Amino acid sequence: MKFLLFTVFDFPHSGGMSTHMGLMRKGLTDRQNEVDTLSVSNLSILMRKIVLSLPCKLLNLINKDLGTLWVYGFTEVMLSILFFFSILFRQKYNVINCQDILAARIAIRFQRIFNYKIYLTAHGYFVLQAASDGCLNKDGFVGKLYLRFEKNVYSHPKVESIITVDSRIKQYIVDMAGHQGVYSKTTILKNFIDIDAFKQNGLDGGWLRGKWNLPKEKFIMLSTRRLVPKNGVVYPILALNELRGTKEFDNILLVYAGNGQEKSKMEELIKLHKLEDKVVFLGDVNHKEIAELYNVCDVILVPSVNSEGVEEATSISAIEGMACNKVVIASEIGGLKELIKHTYNGLLVKEKDAKDLADAIVTVYSDEANRKLLEINARKTVEEELSLDKRIKEYLDIFSGKKSNITEPR
Known part of the structure; x- marks a missing residue:
């Protein structure tokens, strides 16, 4: 045809x-x-x-x-x-x-x-x-x-x-x-997605982090999103501030891959909450290299929000992350709540709720055994359905x- x-x-x-x-x-x-x-x-x-x-x-x-x-x-x-x-x-x-x-x-x-x-x-x-x-x-x-x-x-x-x-x-x-x-x-x-292009790559995580100038010892939260209002990109910053004073806070790094109109607002929030050493902006990343970033992170954040009646569909970036055996924490809206089965292959949180997002981050950070189970089920979901x-x-x-x-x- x-x-x-x-x-x-x-x-x-x-x-x-x-x-x-x-x-x-x-x-x-x-x-x-x-x-x-x-x-x-x-x-x-x-x-x-x-x-x-x-x-x-x-x-x-x-x-x-x-x-x-x-x-x-x-x-x-x-x-x-x-x-x-x-x-x-x-x-x-x-x-x-x-x-x-x-x-x-x-x-x-x-x-x-x-x-x-x-x-x-x-x-x-x-x-x-x-x-x-x-x-x-x-x-x-x-x-x-x-x-x-x-x-x-x-x-x-x-x-x-x-x-x-x-x-x-x-x-x-x-x-x-x-x-x-x-x-x-x-x-x-x-x-x-192409499940052969997005998977655990077997490369040394420390070497990959070095390639991206990311610290080897940190727990990395990754958001591969356009920096626009509907993607809720300010909420990981607010969640990070919610974690201040906890044992997890010192070891967490938030990484953004993407650009957009919200960046100036995000930078103001980072400055306001004195989080300059906790957030990294990588800018636009070639899609062919995104799989490497998924492999160096520990958790993927998709904190999308309803904007003018628009809600996130079955996010390709979330699916790509799941295919790389990563836990996705996503807002419970639109296609995300159809993609993520809460506590089975990822975690769902209330939209625009920094505290709920922070609690989910702590859950993934503190329970390694459960994180591994979520990662296995995430990959399984993509292989079987997507x-x-x-x-x-x-x-x-x-x-x-x-x-x-x-x-x-x-």
Whole structure:
């Protein structure tokens, strides 16, 4: 079969959707399928910087909604042209797997001409995500316009099937579409990873820590997150302060791998609580090197919060950490509470609750035997439920009209 993986966002980039697309391409190609990708990255650098980004920045000075409207509108027009001519002159696809609603709008526009099948993978909440990132006001004109576009895509008859990564997103789509018919064509397939790329690597932990300039003797808490509000990245700092005066405090180091708008706020908190020697910022880390970081840490923190109605899905970074036999402490929201079985393969804590997070850290730190059991079960969960091989087979069943072969998580 011939597939096009299609998004209006950058590919590749740092983020779960890009990781998902890369894994889909690998998994489908390994099974002798032909796979292409199309994204805004296919536009020239000159066009992206001058025609796309510069007007956006100028319009943002007037109103951020106008800047976002320009980016969405211009990107949709330019990718519509690329999409049309790439199919007309280069390739005929059996399946267009869209990764967002704007890509789906483009695919729907030309479906009658080229007669391909459209499948949408919904990674989150399109407009609410933009609002959470500070790109638009969901109650403004642009927000309402794109909410209407979302509804039209989810309920459009030319979209054969919708795949979501957790049950909350599925319910959001059904509610948005406004009729239960969408429920039957929407399938939950949790995020997944390449379990051969993420595992205990067997290398000397002290040597690896030296490579990353991390102390060999410390208990390292790792957060591989974009530093944005919805990821709750301030709460590990607040939890660390809650531990002040305990026996665990002196031996703990908090490490962040990622960048984003919250960094200045985090640095202010660190300074306020005099935690400068307890927190390390590594900045953006190449995804190919992330597995090394998982292997040098002792626990992984995913303290996500509800932001503008957006909740963390089945976090790929959490799954990667679990695959490396690490305990994940995560907020009890969204897809995280479907991924983590509390006290079996990880720990769940209340969102925005630094004290609860601190208590969970102490639990993992102080009980090594229980930590080892959680680590074993974490890897077992990923191997049995969240592997690339298993998930690609399920995607191919959906693309082939065999959805009945799939058992959704409950």
